[in-house]
Every structure is written in C-alpha cells, then in structure tokens.
Amino acid sequence: MQVREVGRLPNQLPADDDHPYRTGAWRPQFVEYDADELDVVEGAIPPALDGVYLRNTENPVMPAIGRYHPFDGDGMIHSIRFANGRASYRNRFVRTTGLAAELAAGAPLWAGIIESPEKSLRPDGWGARTRMKDASSTDVVVHAGRALTTFYQCGDAYEMDPTTLAQHGAAPWVPAGGISAHPKVDPATGELLFFNYTTTAPFMSYGVLDRDRQLTTWQPIPLPGPRLPHDMAFTPRFTILNDFPLFWAPEQLAKGIYRPRWRPDLPSRFAIVPRHGGDVRWFEAEPTYVLHWINAFEDGNTVVLDGYFQEQPVSPPDPADGPYGGLRKMTDLHAMRTKPHRWRFDLTTGKTTEERLDDAVTEFPSIHHARGGQRHRYVWSMAASVGWFLFDGLVRYDLETGQQQRYKFPDGVYASESPMAPRPNGTAEDDGWIVTFTTDVRNDRSECVIFDAAHVDAGPIARVALPARISSGTHACWAPAGTLP
Numbered sequence: 194m195q196v197r198e199v200g201r202l203p204n205q206l207p208a209d210d211d212h213p214y215r216t217g218a219w220r221p222q223f224v225e226y227d228a229d230e231l232d233v234v235e236g237a238i239p240p241a242l243d244g245v246y247l248r249n250t251e252n253p254v255m256p257a258i259g260r261y262h263p264f265d266g267d268g269m270i271h272s273i274r275f276a277n278g279r280a281s282y283r284n285r286f287v288r289t290t291g292l293a294a295e296l297a298a299g300a301p302l303w304a305g306i307i308e309s310p311e312k313s314l315r316p317d318g319w320g321a322r323t324r325m326k327d328a329s330s331t332d333v334v335v336h337a338g339r340a341l342t343t344f345y346q347c348g349d350a351y352e353m354d355p356t357t358l359a360q361h362g363a364a365p366w367v368p369a370g371g372i373s374a375h376p377k378v379d380p381a382t383g384e385l386l387f388f389n390y391t392t393t394a395p396f397m398s399y400g401v402l403d404r405d406r407q408l409t410t411w412q413p414i415p416l417p418g419p420r421l422p423h424d425m426a427f428t429p430r431f432t433i434l435n436d437f438p439l440f441w442a443p444e445q446l447a448k449g450i451y452r453p454r455w456r457p458d459l460p461s462r463f464a465i466v467p468r469h470g471g472d473v474r475w476f477e478a479e480p481t482y483v484l485h486w487i488n489a490f491e492d493g494n495t496v497v498l499d500g501y502f503q504e505q506p507v508s509p510p511d512p513a514d515g516p517y518g519g520l521r522k523m524t525d526l527h528a529m530r531t532k533p534h535r536w537r538f539d540l541t542t543g544k545t546t547e548e549r550l551d552d553a554v555t556e557f558p559s560i561h562h563a564r565g566g567q568r569h570r571y572v573w574s575m576a577a578s579v580g581w582f583l584f585d586g587l588v589r590y591d592l593e594t595g596q597q598q599r600y601k602f603p604d605g606v607y608a609s610e611s612p613m614a615p616r617p618n619g620t621a622e623d624d625g626w627i628v629t630f631t632t633d634v635r636n637d638r639s640e641c642v643i644f645d646a647a648h649v650d651a652g653p654i655a656r657v658a659l660p661a662r663i664s665s666g667t668h669a670c671w672a673p674a675g676t677l678p
Contacts, residue, residue: 194228194229194230194231194232194658194660195228195229195230196226196227196228196660197226197227197228198224198225198226199225199226199227200224200225200285200286201223201224201225202223202254202286202296203223203254204221204223204254205254205255205256205299205300206221206253206254206255206256207256212261212517213517213520213521213581214251214261214262214263214266214520214524214582215253215261215266217634218583218607218632218634218664218665219251219263219664219665220662220664221251221252221253221254221266221664222250222252222269222284222661222662222663222664223252223254224661225283225284225285225286226282226283226284226660226661227281227282227283228281228282228283228659228660229281229282230279230281231273231279231280231281231282231641231657231658231659232657232658233280233655233656233657233658234640234656234657234658235653235655235656236643236653236654236655236656237278237654237655238275238278238279238280238643238655238657239278239616239626239643239654239655240277240278241616241617242275242278242614242626242628242643243275243276243277243617243673243674244274244275244614244671244672244673244674244676244677245272245273245274245275245335245355245356245671245672245677246272246273246275246612246614246628246630246641246669246670246671246672247270247271247272247333247335247340247355247669247670247671247672248270248271248333248609248610248630248666248668248669249268249269249270249287249329249330249331249332249333249342249666249667249668249669250266250268250269250270250271250330250663250664250665250666250667251263251264251265251266251267251268251269251328251330251664251666251667252266252267252268252269252286252330252664253265253266253267254267254286254292254295254296255295255300255301256301257301257304257305257308258301258303258304258305258308258312258313258314259304259305259307259308259312260305260307260308260520261305262305262306262307262520262523263524263582264305264306264328264330264331264345264667265305265306265326265328266328266330266664267286267287267289267292267328267330268286268287268289268328268329268330268331268342268344268351269284269285269286269287269330269664269666270284270285270287270333270340270342270353270358271283271284271630271663272284272340272355272356272358273628273630273641273657273659274356276674280641280657282641282659282660283356283357283358284358284663285353285358285360287328287329287330287342287351287353287360288351288360288362289326289327289328289329289349289351289363290327290349290363291303291318291319291326291327291328292326292328294315295326301314302314302315302326303315303318303324303325303326304324304325305325305326306325306345306346307519307520307523309449309450309451310322310323310324310325310449310451311324311449313325319344319346319347319348319349319371320344320346320347320348320371321346321347321370321389321390321391321392321419321421322346322392322441322451323392325346327344327348327349327371328344328345329342329343329344329348329349329350329351330342330344330345330666330667331343331344331345331374331375331667331668332374332375332376332667332668332670333668333669333670334376334377334378334385334670335355335378335670335672335676335677336376336378336383336385336402336406337383337385337404337405337406338355338676338677338678339352339353339354339355339361339678340352340353340354340355340358340672341353341364341376341385343372343373343374343375343376344371344374345374345423346373346374347370347371347372347373347374347389347390347391348371348372349363349364349367349371349372350363350364350367350372350376351363351364352364354678355672355677355678356677356678364406366402366406366407366408368389368398368400368411370389370391370398371389372387372388372389372400373387373388373389373390373422373423373424373425374423374424375423375424375425375485375668377425377426377427377565378565379427379565379566380562380563380565381429381563381565381566381567382404383403383404384401384402384403384404384409385401385402386399386400386401386402386425386427386432386468387399387400387401387402387425388400388414388422388425388434390416390419390420390421390422391419392419392441392446394415395413395414395415395416396414396415396416396417396418396419396420397413397414397415397416397420397422397434398411398412398413398414399411399412399413399414399432399434399466399470400412401468401469401470409469410468410469410470411470412466412470414434414464414466414473416436417436418440418443419440419441419443419446420436420437420440421437421439421440421441421453422434422435422436422437423483423484423485424483424484424485424486424500425486426486426488426489426498426500427468427489427565427566428489428490428491428496428566429468429491429566429567430467430468430491431465431466431467431468431489431491431496432465432466432467432468433463433464433465433466433486433489433496433498434463434464434466435461435462435463435464435483436461436462436463436464436475437461437462437480437481437482437483438455438456438457438458438459438460438461438480438482439453439454439455439456439482439506439507440453440454440456441453441454442454453507454507455482455506455507456480457480458480459480460477460478460479460480461477461478461479461480461481462475462476462477462478463475463476463477463478463498463536463538463545465496465538465540474540474543476536476538476543476545477545478536478545478547479502479547481502481503481504481506481534482503482506482529483500483501483502483503484501484503484531484556485500485501485556485557485558486498486499486500486558487499487500487501487533487558487560487569487572488558488560488564488565488566488567488569488572489566490566490567490568490569492537492568494539494540494541495537495538495539495540496537496538496540497535497536497537497538497568498535498536498537498538499533499534499535499536499550499569499572500533500534500536501531501532501533501534501555501556501558502531502532502533502534502549503529503530503531504529504530504532505528505529505530506529507522508522508528508529509522510522521580521581524581524582525577525579525580525581525582526554526555526556526577526582527554527577527579527580530554531554531555531556532549532550532551532552532553532554532555533549533550533551533555533572533574533590534547534548534549534550535547535548535549535550550590550592551590551597553576553588554576554577555574555575555576555577555588556574556575556577557574557575557584557610557668558572558573558574558575559572559573559574559610559611559612559613559627560572560573560613561613561615561622561623561625562612562613562614562615562671562673563615564622569592569622570591570592570593570622570623571589571590571591571592571613571622571623571646572589572590572592573587573588573589573590573611573613573627573646573649574587574588574590575587575588575608575610575611576588576599576601578607582665583607583665584602584607584608584609584610584665585601585602585606585607585608586599586600586601586602586608587599587600587608587611587627587629587644587649589623589646589649589650598648598649598650599649599650600644600649600650600652602631603633604635605633605634605635605636606631606632606633606634606635607631607632607634607665608629608630608631608642609629609630609631609665609666609669610629610667610668610669611627611628611629611644611669612627612628612669612670612671613625613626613627613646613671614626614627614628614646614671614673615673617673617674621647623646623647624646624647625646626643626644626645626646626654627643627644627645627646627649628641628642628643628644628671629641629642629644629669630642630659630663630669632662632663632664632665633662637662638658638659638662639659639661639662639663640656640657640658640659641656641657641659642655642656642657643655643656643657
C-alpha cells in the first residue's frame with residue numbers, strides 16, 4: 194500500500210472524553226490520506242468491480258456546546274475506487290462554511306440537535322430550526338458526475354469529485370432553507386429529486402434538478418404545521434413525501450423549544466406528487482415514523498412503497514443506562530423497533546393497505562443501483578447491535594420467496610451502510626457485490642469488505658486494508674464507473 198498524508202485537523206475534543214459517540218467505533222479521525230495499491234488481505238477484488246464506494250462519517254473536531262449527538266459531527270467522506278482488480282482510497286473532511294468558521298474561532302459556535310438553539314454563540318446558522326451548524330455529515334449521493342453531501346436537518350449540498358474528493362463548495366442551485374438529508378437520484382433519467390422543510394408555511398417544498406444540474410421543478414407542499422420528514426421515495430411518475438405524527442410540539446415551539454412529540458392518535462400521511470409538479474394526493478395509514486425508505490414502484494394504478502416502520506418511535510430513557518440513557522434511546526434501532534414494511538396506495542380508490550415484510554429489526558437498505566423507482570425483488574439491510582447505533586450484520590431479503598440470508602460480523606467489528614454494486618452487463622438483480630467499510634475496535638483497524646450479493650451468508654470474498662481506522666457513521670452509496678467524471 195502506498196500511503197500519503199495530505200491533511201490534518203487539530204483534535205479539540207476533551208482528552209478524557211467518554212462520550213459513546215466520540216469513542217470506540219465512533220472515535221473520530223482527523224487525518225486525510227491518499228492511498229494507492231491497497232493491500233488485499235483476504236480473497237481477491239473481482240476484476241469486474243468498477244466504480245466508487247463513498248461513505249459519509251461524523252468526525253467532530255470541536256467539543257460540543259452542551260450535549261452532543263452523533264449527527265452533529267463534522268462530515269468526512271471516504272472514497273474507494275475499484276478498477277481492474279485494484280483499489281485506491283481517499284478521505285477528506287467536508288469543508289463546510291460552519292467548519293471553517295469554527296476552525297477560525299478555535300471553538301464551537303453552534304449548539305447541536307438535542308440542545309436549544311439559544312445556546313448557539315452565533316445568531317445565524319442552518320437547519321429547519323435554524324442556528325445549527327450544517328455539518329454535511331449525513332448522506333452522500335452522486336449526481337451529474339459530482340458527489341453531494343448533505344445534512345440531517347436541511348442545509349447546503351456540498352460538491353466533490355467522487356474519486357479524488359477535490360472540493361467544489363456549496364452547490365449554487367440549493368434553495369433558501371437548504372435541502373433535507375436524502376435527495377434521490379433517478380438512474381433512469383439522471384434527475385435529482387429533493388425536498389426541504391421549515392417552521393414557516395407552507396412548511397415543505399419539493400424540487401427536481403435535471404441531469405445538467407438545472408432546476409426544473411419547485412413546488413410548495415402545504416402541511417398542517419412544522420414537521421420532521423427525513424427521507425423520500427419515487428417512481429417513474431410520482432414522488433412520495435410524508436407527514437408523520439412525530440413533530441415539534443406546537444405549544445413548545447412557540448416558546449422556542451424544539452422537542453419532538455409522538456402523536457399516535459394521528460395517522461401517518463403520504464403525499465403522492467406528480468414527478469414534475471401538480472396536484473398532490475394524500476393517503477393515510479397507521480401511525481408510525483420512518484427514517485428510511487427502501488424503494489417505491491408502480492403496480493398498475495397502485496403506488497407501492499417499502500420502508501422501515503417504527504413500532505416505537507419514542508422511548509423514555511432508562512435510568513439504568515446512565516447519563517447517556519436518553520441518547521441511547523434516540524439512536525437504538527431496537528428501541529424504535531424498525532421493521533421492513535410495505536404500503537400500497539391505490540390511486541383509483543384512494544385506499545391504503547399495508548403489511549409487515551419481516552418481524553426482525555433492520556434498517557439502512559440497499560437495492561440494485563438501477564432499480565430505484567422500479568419493481569425490486571432483493572433488499573440488503575443492515576442489522577444493528579442492541580443499545581447503540583452500530584451495524585453488526587447484513588441481511589439479504591428475497592421479497593418473492595420470503596427467503597433470507599444473514600451474515601454476522603465478528604465481535605467488535607462494525608460495518609457501514611452497504612450498497613449493492615451491480616456487475617457490469619449483469620442480468621440478474623442480485624448479480625453483483627455488496628461493499629462496506631468496517632471498523633475493528635479490538636484490532637484498531639479498518640477494511641473494505643466485499644461480498645457476493647447473491648450469497649452474503651457465505652461471508653466476504655475479499656478484504657482490503659485501509660490506511661487507518663475510520664469512524665462509524667451514517668450513509669454510503671455506490672457509483673458505477675459510467676456515472677463518474
């Protein structure tokens with residue numbers, strides 16, 4: 194492996210830090226590397242694997258103002274480029290406006306998600322509630338040849354070269370109020386679909402960017418009040434947005450208190466929006482909250498939507514969990530009981546039907562790269578450790594037969610969101626590979642691990658060493674070679 198250090202930021206965190214999301218598998222990384230001719234420590238990289246795996250991670254540079262939530266951490270992108278059975282790696286901090294301001298000040302300037310914005314030291318900022326730092330540490334997608342990083346609660350979209358990670362700054366097309374964490378790229382049209390949400394009417398807006406980064410659609414989506422949507426889905430004709438009964442309590446919001454309240458007496462509401470704007474149709478369903486959608490498709494005159502139904506979106510902290518008990522419940526997928534679920538919206542009758550796809554707790558899905566908005570058969574999901582936000586396994590679902598495959602990572606090894614990389618010119622939906630980064634706490638190292646997508650239960654077919662241990666994090670994506678500049 195040929196390794197070169199290309200950058201480093203100062204670690205301003207407490208020397209005796211014991212925060213569960215700044216230690217262990219979430220220990221931040223402060224060094225930026227270029228590494229070529231990566232060492233393959235087991236198996237062989239498939240020669241046909243051709244593209245880039247990108248992952249966003251949270252790496253806080255400054256101590257928190259008050260309580261720290263992992264989504265507050267500064268974004269760092271990791272990129273591994275595969276071609277001809279070889280691999281190279283890059284990692285870079287996302288050089289956001291907020292990070293630059295805090296580095297210049299030598300101190301934190303904005304309070305995070307679980308603190309009051311009144312604690313922020315500056316009157317400006319980002320986020321649906323405002324006065325937050327846009328850390329751009331949540332998601333990463335590739336659109337029109339550029340990687341876009343985004344923030345949990347609405348902010349800018351920062352552009353990078355997906356292979357070299359050369360930075361192009363904040364995207365100029367982002368509307369006032371920013372965009373939410375999960376814009377979607379339609380692989381069939383090259384369009385980017387996105388939305389944002391605010392505390393002022395109409396409370397949500399929806400947009401479409403074409404393959405040339407030109408805004409073609411921008412439409413208000415009126416809601417009854419401020420909401421907390423996180424993800425979206427699409428079909429060839431429609432975009433699906435949501436209004437879930439988990440939102441800031443209005444009476445507290447009027448006092449400047451941003452505390453989500455779970456309202457199981459209210460239904461979940463789904464907006465079916467024509468792709469390029471038009472009249473919105475609303476459908477109701479059982480109350481829940483959904484962080485992430487698997488996919489959506491059209492079945493005749495019915496829109497089918499798959500995602501992870503939360504049986505318990507909010508749980509009270511357990512005193513036995515100690516000082517971080519509240520944070521534990523906020524981030525534990527097992528506490529939320531996130532389970533694969535299907536909704537069907539009949540455009541003829543206006544009726545909604547729904548069913549559970551599995552009773553096991555999983556989340557953070559992947560499907561075949563070209564199946565976005567199309568009918569899918571296979572889903573690859575992450576299995577999580579009980580208690581904290583860590584991925585310790587993979588599950589492959591066959592939605593036609595109901596069969597499952599499972600793989601459990603070794604103790605102390607935690608994976609990343611794991612996209613499916615299709616084999617070039619492959620014909621089967623599961624013909625390709627699952628790619629993930631791992632953080633091995635016991636051996637203080639990280640690897641890129643590759644699975645045969647059709648046989649994840651057989652274990653890795655290749656393990657590739659990275660130059661340093663990386664932090665755990667949130668989202669990742671696969672960009673085939675044909676989508677790269």
